[in-house]
Amino acid sequence: MQYPPHLIKLIETLKQLPGVGTRSAERFAFHLLSTNKEQLEAMGQIIAQIPEKIHCCPICGVFQDEKGCLFCQDPLRDKENICIVARAKDAFAVEKTGEFKGVYHVLGTLLSPMQGIGPEKLNLQKLIHRIKDNGAKEAVLALDSTLEGDATALYLRKELTLLGLKLSRLAFGMPIGSSFDFVDGGTLAKAFSGRGPF
Protein backbone atom coordinates (compact mmCIF):
# COMPACT_ATOMS: atom_id res chain seq x y z
CA MET A 1 0.00 0.00 0.00
CA GLN A 2 1.46 3.29 -1.09
CA TYR A 3 1.02 6.96 -0.27
CA PRO A 4 -1.33 8.88 -2.59
CA PRO A 5 0.48 9.98 -5.82
CA HIS A 6 0.67 13.66 -4.88
CA LEU A 7 2.22 12.79 -1.52
CA ILE A 8 4.83 10.63 -3.30
CA LYS A 9 5.54 13.52 -5.68
CA LEU A 10 5.90 15.88 -2.70
CA ILE A 11 8.33 13.56 -0.92
CA GLU A 12 10.42 13.11 -4.08
CA THR A 13 10.50 16.89 -4.53
CA LEU A 14 11.66 17.49 -0.96
CA LYS A 15 14.37 14.85 -1.38
CA GLN A 16 16.04 17.17 -3.92
CA LEU A 17 17.10 19.42 -1.02
CA PRO A 18 20.71 18.79 0.03
CA GLY A 19 21.14 16.24 2.83
CA VAL A 20 17.46 15.31 2.85
CA GLY A 21 16.76 11.58 2.61
CA THR A 22 13.48 9.70 2.50
CA ARG A 23 12.80 9.92 6.23
CA SER A 24 13.41 13.67 6.51
CA ALA A 25 11.43 14.28 3.33
CA GLU A 26 8.52 12.31 4.80
CA ARG A 27 8.71 14.32 8.01
CA PHE A 28 8.69 17.57 6.04
CA ALA A 29 5.82 16.32 3.86
CA PHE A 30 3.65 15.32 6.82
CA HIS A 31 4.32 18.68 8.41
CA LEU A 32 3.22 20.41 5.20
CA LEU A 33 0.07 18.28 5.14
CA SER A 34 -0.98 19.82 8.44
CA THR A 35 -0.14 23.37 7.31
CA ASN A 36 -2.98 25.66 6.24
CA LYS A 37 -3.81 26.54 2.64
CA GLU A 38 -2.64 30.17 2.79
CA GLN A 39 0.79 29.27 4.15
CA LEU A 40 1.24 26.52 1.56
CA GLU A 41 0.33 28.87 -1.25
CA ALA A 42 2.75 31.49 0.08
CA MET A 43 5.52 28.90 0.35
CA GLY A 44 4.86 27.59 -3.15
CA GLN A 45 4.94 31.10 -4.55
CA ILE A 46 8.15 32.06 -2.74
CA ILE A 47 9.90 29.03 -4.23
CA ALA A 48 8.49 29.51 -7.74
CA GLN A 49 9.40 33.21 -7.74
CA ILE A 50 13.10 32.70 -6.95
CA PRO A 51 14.27 33.13 -10.58
CA GLU A 52 12.36 36.38 -11.08
CA LYS A 53 13.12 37.87 -7.65
CA ILE A 54 16.78 36.98 -7.13
CA HIS A 55 19.43 37.71 -9.74
CA CYS A 56 23.20 37.81 -9.69
CA CYS A 57 25.02 41.11 -10.08
CA PRO A 58 26.52 41.26 -13.62
CA ILE A 59 29.67 42.80 -12.17
CA CYS A 60 30.55 40.76 -9.07
CA GLY A 61 28.25 37.73 -9.35
CA VAL A 62 26.71 38.03 -5.85
CA PHE A 63 22.90 37.91 -5.53
CA GLN A 64 21.19 41.24 -5.96
CA ASP A 65 17.60 42.33 -5.35
CA GLU A 66 15.36 44.72 -7.30
CA LYS A 67 17.41 47.69 -6.11
CA GLY A 68 20.68 46.32 -7.49
CA CYS A 69 23.86 44.87 -6.02
CA LEU A 70 24.24 45.26 -2.26
CA PHE A 71 28.01 45.57 -2.67
CA CYS A 72 28.89 47.11 -6.05
CA GLN A 73 26.37 49.95 -5.67
CA ASP A 74 27.42 50.86 -2.13
CA PRO A 75 29.60 54.01 -2.34
CA LEU A 76 31.06 53.28 1.11
CA ARG A 77 32.72 50.06 -0.01
CA ASP A 78 36.35 50.10 -1.10
CA LYS A 79 36.47 49.17 -4.82
CA GLU A 80 40.25 48.80 -4.67
CA ASN A 81 39.98 45.79 -2.40
CA ILE A 82 38.47 42.66 -3.98
CA CYS A 83 37.62 39.47 -2.09
CA ILE A 84 37.56 36.47 -4.44
CA VAL A 85 35.09 33.70 -3.54
CA ALA A 86 33.99 30.53 -5.29
CA ARG A 87 30.23 30.82 -4.70
CA ALA A 88 27.90 33.79 -4.11
CA LYS A 89 26.93 32.49 -0.66
CA ASP A 90 30.59 32.55 0.44
CA ALA A 91 30.50 36.35 0.12
CA PHE A 92 27.83 36.48 2.83
CA ALA A 93 29.90 34.20 5.09
CA VAL A 94 32.86 36.61 4.74
CA GLU A 95 30.47 39.52 5.23
CA LYS A 96 29.26 38.12 8.55
CA THR A 97 32.80 38.24 9.95
CA GLY A 98 32.69 42.06 9.69
CA GLU A 99 36.39 42.04 8.68
CA PHE A 100 35.97 43.17 5.09
CA LYS A 101 34.74 46.44 3.60
CA GLY A 102 35.74 45.95 -0.04
CA VAL A 103 33.86 44.35 -2.93
CA TYR A 104 33.49 40.72 -3.97
CA HIS A 105 34.10 38.65 -7.06
CA VAL A 106 32.43 35.27 -7.54
CA LEU A 107 34.44 32.73 -9.55
CA GLY A 108 31.42 30.45 -9.94
CA THR A 109 33.37 27.29 -9.13
CA LEU A 110 36.73 25.92 -8.01
CA LEU A 111 39.18 24.15 -10.30
CA SER A 112 38.67 20.40 -10.16
CA PRO A 113 40.57 18.33 -12.74
CA MET A 114 38.90 15.22 -11.26
CA GLN A 115 35.46 16.58 -12.22
CA GLY A 116 36.71 18.08 -15.48
CA ILE A 117 36.44 21.68 -14.23
CA GLY A 118 39.33 23.59 -15.83
CA PRO A 119 40.41 27.27 -15.79
CA GLU A 120 38.00 28.13 -18.63
CA LYS A 121 35.08 27.57 -16.21
CA LEU A 122 36.34 30.28 -13.83
CA ASN A 123 34.83 33.76 -14.13
CA LEU A 124 38.35 35.15 -14.50
CA GLN A 125 38.45 37.52 -17.51
CA LYS A 126 35.87 39.74 -15.83
CA LEU A 127 37.97 39.73 -12.65
CA ILE A 128 41.10 40.83 -14.54
CA HIS A 129 39.12 43.64 -16.21
CA ARG A 130 37.73 44.76 -12.83
CA ILE A 131 41.17 44.78 -11.25
CA LYS A 132 42.50 46.95 -14.07
CA ASP A 133 39.42 49.24 -14.22
CA ASN A 134 39.16 49.73 -10.45
CA GLY A 135 42.90 50.09 -10.04
CA ALA A 136 42.55 47.41 -7.36
CA LYS A 137 45.39 47.31 -4.83
CA GLU A 138 44.55 44.10 -2.96
CA ALA A 139 42.86 40.80 -3.68
CA VAL A 140 41.96 38.37 -0.89
CA LEU A 141 41.51 34.73 -1.86
CA ALA A 142 38.66 33.46 0.36
CA LEU A 143 38.61 29.90 -0.96
CA ASP A 144 38.02 26.48 0.60
CA SER A 145 41.03 24.87 2.27
CA THR A 146 40.60 21.79 0.09
CA LEU A 147 42.56 20.35 -2.83
CA GLU A 148 40.28 22.25 -5.21
CA GLY A 149 40.67 25.47 -3.24
CA ASP A 150 44.47 25.09 -3.23
CA ALA A 151 44.60 24.39 -6.97
CA THR A 152 42.44 27.45 -7.68
CA ALA A 153 44.52 29.67 -5.39
CA LEU A 154 47.75 28.60 -7.10
CA TYR A 155 46.26 29.18 -10.53
CA LEU A 156 44.97 32.63 -9.57
CA ARG A 157 48.35 33.56 -8.11
CA LYS A 158 49.97 32.76 -11.43
CA GLU A 159 47.40 34.84 -13.34
CA LEU A 160 47.07 37.80 -11.00
CA THR A 161 50.64 38.54 -9.86
CA LEU A 162 51.33 40.03 -13.31
CA LEU A 163 48.80 42.74 -12.46
CA GLY A 164 50.99 43.94 -9.62
CA LEU A 165 48.45 43.90 -6.80
CA LYS A 166 48.83 42.60 -3.25
CA LEU A 167 47.48 39.06 -3.10
CA SER A 168 46.59 37.31 0.16
CA ARG A 169 44.79 34.16 1.19
CA LEU A 170 42.78 33.35 4.34
CA ALA A 171 44.94 31.99 7.19
CA PHE A 172 45.06 28.31 8.03
CA GLY A 173 45.17 27.14 11.62
CA MET A 174 43.23 25.75 14.53
CA PRO A 175 39.48 26.50 14.43
CA ILE A 176 38.39 28.63 17.40
CA GLY A 177 37.14 26.56 20.34
CA SER A 178 38.92 23.39 19.22
CA SER A 179 40.85 21.02 21.47
CA PHE A 180 44.04 19.21 20.36
CA ASP A 181 42.12 15.93 20.56
CA PHE A 182 39.94 16.91 17.63
CA VAL A 183 42.35 18.81 15.40
CA ASP A 184 43.74 16.73 12.53
CA GLY A 185 47.45 16.52 11.80
CA GLY A 186 47.33 18.55 8.61
CA THR A 187 45.62 21.46 10.35
CA LEU A 188 48.04 21.29 13.27
CA ALA A 189 51.05 21.32 10.93
CA LYS A 190 49.66 24.41 9.14
CA ALA A 191 48.92 26.09 12.48
CA PHE A 192 52.45 25.35 13.71
CA SER A 193 54.27 26.57 10.63
CA GLY A 194 52.06 29.67 10.59
CA ARG A 195 52.54 30.48 14.28
CA GLY A 196 52.59 34.17 15.16
CA PRO A 197 54.19 36.32 17.86
CA PHE A 198 52.22 36.37 21.12
Add this chain to the structure above:
Amino acid sequence: MQYPPHLIKLIETLKQLPGVGTRSAERFAFHLLSTNKEQLEAMGQIIAQIPEKIHCCPICGVFQDEKGCLFCQDPLRDKENICIVARAKDAFAVEKTGEFKGVYHVLGTLLSPMQGIGPEKLNLQKLIHRIKDNGAKEAVLALDSTLEGDATALYLRKELTLLGLKLSRLAFGMPIGSSFDFVDGGTLAKAFSGRGPF
Protein backbone atom coordinates in the same frame (compact mmCIF):
# COMPACT_ATOMS: atom_id res chain seq x y z
CA MET B 1 24.99 43.55 5.08
CA GLN B 2 21.96 41.34 4.63
CA TYR B 3 20.66 38.86 2.08
CA PRO B 4 18.20 40.25 -0.49
CA PRO B 5 14.62 40.40 0.94
CA HIS B 6 13.29 37.50 -1.12
CA LEU B 7 16.17 35.29 0.05
CA ILE B 8 15.39 36.19 3.68
CA LYS B 9 11.73 35.34 3.04
CA LEU B 10 12.76 32.01 1.49
CA ILE B 11 14.99 31.12 4.45
CA GLU B 12 12.25 32.03 6.95
CA THR B 13 9.80 29.89 4.99
CA LEU B 14 12.12 26.88 4.96
CA LYS B 15 12.68 27.26 8.71
CA GLN B 16 9.02 26.32 9.21
CA LEU B 17 9.90 22.73 8.30
CA PRO B 18 10.35 20.53 11.38
CA GLY B 19 13.92 20.31 12.67
CA VAL B 20 15.22 22.90 10.20
CA GLY B 21 17.21 25.75 11.78
CA THR B 22 18.82 28.77 10.17
CA ARG B 23 21.87 26.91 8.84
CA SER B 24 19.90 24.10 7.20
CA ALA B 25 17.40 26.59 5.81
CA GLU B 26 20.27 28.58 4.29
CA ARG B 27 21.74 25.42 2.79
CA PHE B 28 18.34 24.53 1.28
CA ALA B 29 17.86 28.12 0.03
CA PHE B 30 21.25 28.26 -1.69
CA HIS B 31 20.54 24.91 -3.30
CA LEU B 32 17.22 26.26 -4.60
CA LEU B 33 18.99 29.34 -5.95
CA SER B 34 21.02 27.10 -8.24
CA THR B 35 17.98 25.07 -9.35
CA ASN B 36 16.44 25.81 -12.73
CA LYS B 37 13.20 27.74 -13.25
CA GLU B 38 11.10 24.75 -14.35
CA GLN B 39 12.00 22.67 -11.32
CA LEU B 40 11.32 25.58 -8.96
CA GLU B 41 7.93 26.18 -10.53
CA ALA B 42 7.08 22.48 -10.27
CA MET B 43 8.17 22.41 -6.63
CA GLY B 44 6.18 25.55 -5.80
CA GLN B 45 3.11 24.11 -7.47
CA ILE B 46 3.39 20.75 -5.72
CA ILE B 47 3.47 22.49 -2.33
CA ALA B 48 0.68 24.94 -3.13
CA GLN B 49 -1.54 22.13 -4.47
CA ILE B 50 -1.37 19.97 -1.34
CA PRO B 51 -4.79 21.08 0.01
CA GLU B 52 -6.59 20.41 -3.26
CA LYS B 53 -4.80 17.15 -4.09
CA ILE B 54 -4.62 15.38 -0.74
CA HIS B 55 -7.68 14.89 1.43
CA CYS B 56 -8.47 12.69 4.41
CA CYS B 57 -10.95 9.84 4.09
CA PRO B 58 -14.20 10.90 5.87
CA ILE B 59 -14.51 7.38 7.28
CA CYS B 60 -11.05 6.44 8.59
CA GLY B 61 -9.17 9.76 8.47
CA VAL B 62 -6.18 8.47 6.45
CA PHE B 63 -5.09 10.49 3.38
CA GLN B 64 -6.91 9.61 0.21
CA ASP B 65 -6.28 10.56 -3.41
CA GLU B 66 -8.70 11.38 -6.21
CA LYS B 67 -9.78 7.76 -6.45
CA GLY B 68 -10.80 7.59 -2.79
CA CYS B 69 -9.47 5.89 0.32
CA LEU B 70 -6.72 3.36 -0.24
CA PHE B 71 -7.95 1.30 2.69
CA CYS B 72 -11.73 1.74 3.15
CA GLN B 73 -12.49 1.15 -0.55
CA ASP B 74 -10.31 -1.93 -0.84
CA PRO B 75 -12.63 -4.97 -0.82
CA LEU B 76 -9.73 -7.26 0.17
CA ARG B 77 -9.19 -5.55 3.54
CA ASP B 78 -10.85 -6.98 6.63
CA LYS B 79 -13.36 -4.40 7.90
CA GLU B 80 -13.81 -6.35 11.15
CA ASN B 81 -10.26 -5.59 12.20
CA ILE B 82 -9.54 -1.94 13.01
CA CYS B 83 -6.09 -0.54 13.77
CA ILE B 84 -6.34 2.67 15.83
CA VAL B 85 -3.60 5.25 15.23
CA ALA B 86 -3.06 8.81 16.43
CA ARG B 87 -2.01 10.39 13.11
CA ALA B 88 -2.67 9.49 9.47
CA LYS B 89 1.03 8.93 8.80
CA ASP B 90 1.16 6.26 11.53
CA ALA B 91 -1.16 4.12 9.39
CA PHE B 92 1.50 4.02 6.67
CA ALA B 93 4.15 3.03 9.21
CA VAL B 94 1.98 0.09 10.32
CA GLU B 95 1.26 -0.66 6.68
CA LYS B 96 4.96 -0.97 5.88
CA THR B 97 5.33 -3.77 8.43
CA GLY B 98 3.07 -5.93 6.23
CA GLU B 99 1.51 -7.40 9.40
CA PHE B 100 -1.95 -5.91 9.10
CA LYS B 101 -4.70 -6.42 6.54
CA GLY B 102 -7.59 -4.66 8.26
CA VAL B 103 -8.67 -1.02 8.15
CA TYR B 104 -7.45 2.02 10.08
CA HIS B 105 -8.96 4.67 12.29
CA VAL B 106 -7.17 7.96 12.91
CA LEU B 107 -7.83 9.56 16.32
CA GLY B 108 -6.28 12.85 15.20
CA THR B 109 -4.30 13.30 18.42
CA LEU B 110 -3.31 11.65 21.70
CA LEU B 111 -4.69 12.68 25.10
CA SER B 112 -2.43 15.20 26.74
CA PRO B 113 -3.76 16.88 29.90
CA MET B 114 -0.54 18.91 30.02
CA GLN B 115 -1.36 20.49 26.65
CA GLY B 116 -5.09 20.69 27.39
CA ILE B 117 -5.99 17.91 24.95
CA GLY B 118 -8.91 16.03 26.50
CA PRO B 119 -11.08 13.09 25.29
CA GLU B 120 -13.40 15.48 23.39
CA LYS B 121 -10.56 16.09 20.90
CA LEU B 122 -10.33 12.40 19.97
CA ASN B 123 -12.18 11.25 16.86
CA LEU B 124 -13.95 8.64 19.01
CA GLN B 125 -17.70 8.76 18.31
CA LYS B 126 -17.06 7.88 14.66
CA LEU B 127 -14.88 4.98 15.80
CA ILE B 128 -17.63 3.60 18.04
CA HIS B 129 -20.14 3.86 15.18
CA ARG B 130 -17.71 2.10 12.83
CA ILE B 131 -17.13 -0.72 15.31
CA LYS B 132 -20.89 -1.24 15.67
CA ASP B 133 -21.66 -0.86 11.93
CA ASN B 134 -18.80 -3.12 10.77
CA GLY B 135 -19.40 -5.67 13.53
CA ALA B 136 -15.69 -5.28 14.27
CA LYS B 137 -14.13 -8.18 16.14
CA GLU B 138 -10.70 -6.77 16.93
CA ALA B 139 -9.13 -3.37 17.54
CA VAL B 140 -5.37 -2.93 17.69
CA LEU B 141 -4.06 0.13 19.53
CA ALA B 142 -1.00 1.26 17.54
CA LEU B 143 -0.10 4.24 19.73
CA ASP B 144 3.15 5.83 20.90
CA SER B 145 4.78 4.24 23.94
CA THR B 146 4.77 7.60 25.70
CA LEU B 147 2.78 9.03 28.61
CA GLU B 148 0.27 10.44 26.12
CA GLY B 149 0.05 7.11 24.28
CA ASP B 150 -0.50 5.23 27.55
CA ALA B 151 -3.19 7.68 28.73
CA THR B 152 -4.99 7.37 25.39
CA ALA B 153 -4.75 3.57 25.42
CA LEU B 154 -6.22 3.39 28.95
CA TYR B 155 -9.03 5.75 28.04
CA LEU B 156 -9.88 3.80 24.88
CA ARG B 157 -9.87 0.52 26.82
CA LYS B 158 -12.48 1.97 29.20
CA GLU B 159 -14.63 3.18 26.29
CA LEU B 160 -14.27 0.23 23.93
CA THR B 161 -14.45 -2.85 26.21
CA LEU B 162 -18.21 -2.25 26.56
CA LEU B 163 -18.52 -3.00 22.83
CA GLY B 164 -17.30 -6.55 23.41
CA LEU B 165 -14.47 -6.67 20.88
CA LYS B 166 -10.96 -8.04 21.29
CA LEU B 167 -8.64 -5.17 22.15
CA SER B 168 -4.86 -5.38 21.83
CA ARG B 169 -1.92 -2.99 21.95
CA LEU B 170 1.47 -3.17 20.23
CA ALA B 171 4.12 -5.08 22.21
CA PHE B 172 6.78 -3.29 24.25
CA GLY B 173 10.33 -4.60 24.35
CA MET B 174 13.84 -4.27 23.02
CA PRO B 175 14.09 -2.61 19.59
CA ILE B 176 15.56 -4.97 16.98
CA GLY B 177 19.32 -4.62 16.59
CA SER B 178 19.79 -3.01 20.01
CA SER B 179 22.51 -3.84 22.50
CA PHE B 180 22.00 -3.88 26.28
CA ASP B 181 24.33 -0.88 26.52
CA PHE B 182 21.86 1.33 24.74
CA VAL B 183 18.52 0.06 26.03
CA ASP B 184 17.05 2.18 28.84
CA GLY B 185 15.84 0.65 32.12
CA GLY B 186 12.14 1.22 31.43
CA THR B 187 12.32 -0.60 28.10
CA LEU B 188 14.33 -3.45 29.63
CA ALA B 189 11.81 -3.84 32.48
CA LYS B 190 8.93 -4.00 29.95
CA ALA B 191 10.91 -6.49 27.81
CA PHE B 192 11.62 -8.65 30.85
CA SER B 193 8.05 -8.72 32.21
CA GLY B 194 6.76 -9.37 28.70
CA ARG B 195 9.26 -12.19 27.95
CA GLY B 196 7.94 -15.01 25.77
CA PRO B 197 8.65 -18.76 25.37
CA PHE B 198 11.68 -19.47 23.18
